[in-house]
Amino acid sequence: MSRYLFPVVLLISGLAVLLSLGIWQVQRLDWKKDILADIDARILTTPIDLPANPDPVENRFQPVTITGEIGSDALHVLVSGVAEGAGYRIIAPFQTNTGRIILVDRGFVPLTSKDAILTNGPATLTGNLHWPDEVDGWTPAPDLPKNIWFARDVPAMADALGAEPFLVVARETTSADPVLTPLPIDTASIPNDHLNYAITWFLLAAVWAVMSLFWITRIGKKA
Incomplete structure (x- = not known):
């Protein structure tokens, strides 16, 4: 045995x-x-006014509605999606009616539309507060002369645009642009392979x- x-x-x-x-x-x-x-529960709650001091834990994915003006400056974040293909997320400054300047993720444009002139000016926008964690030791530094970023580096982008260090990722806006495709926050892009x-x-x-x-x-x- x-x-x-x-x-x-x-x-x-x-x-x-x-x-x-x-x-x-x-x-x-x-x-x-x-x-x-x-x-999902956080994303789909009723939108509120922009908090005075958004907290990355308490206000994570909180829907908000903001009214003001979209700035003409924009930062381009190189991305690639299954449905959209390669292109850029457009991160723009947004000055609210109360004078605050915040970052808005307006959505996606294809590579061929990088230099397209986008609609800006007065707008009301509904979206979700977000503090994306996309930067690590392998992320290249942005190519500033070509205005190409390789991640949504919120602190660095806030410094570049003179804005508060958080994003509002657009879901709906009164300032629609045919070149832009909104990329609202949802759980479809979060893998669950367990x-x-x-x-x-x-x-x-x-x-x-x-x-x-x-x-x-x-x-x-x-x-």
């Missing part, structure tokens, strides 16, 4: 590891669903069990 000890221990330990990873991914799936449901990961781990556990049992059977035949 001693010749079976090692393969049986290997079978049990391997199954324990692979099944625990699969169960962990199922738990992560539930956790991610709760997060997405919370984001079910696929769980299935992968459970399938690996099944393969491990079959291979281990085949090995044990071969040992028995040689006995």
Whole structure:
């Protein structure tokens, strides 16, 4: 019986590891669903006036309505989407009726429309407050002469446009522009692959069990 000890221990330990990873991914799936449901709930609440001091935790994804004037300056953030293809997010300054200057993510233009003259001036805009976390150690510095940014670096963009350090991502606006496609915040772009990961781990556990049992059977035949 001693010749079976090692393969049986290997079978049990391997199954324990692979099944625990699969169960962990199922738990992560539930956790991610709760997060997405919370984001959806925040996104779809009734818009309010712009808070005096927006907080990145308390006001995360808070819908707001602002009235004022869209500035003619704009920063171009290079992006690529499945539906839209390659192009730029347009980040513009927006001066509210109370004199505040904030950053507005107006939406997407294709690469060929980078230098298109966009509609600006008086507007009422509804969107969601956002503090995107898109900058890491691999993000290139913006190409300022060409006005190309590689992430929505809110603090740096706020400095460049003399605005407060947060974004309002446009959902609806009275100043529509045929060149611009709004890219409102939603959960469709947030990946939730934990079910696929769980299935992968459970399938690996099944393969491990079959291979281990085949090995044990071969040992028995040689006995």
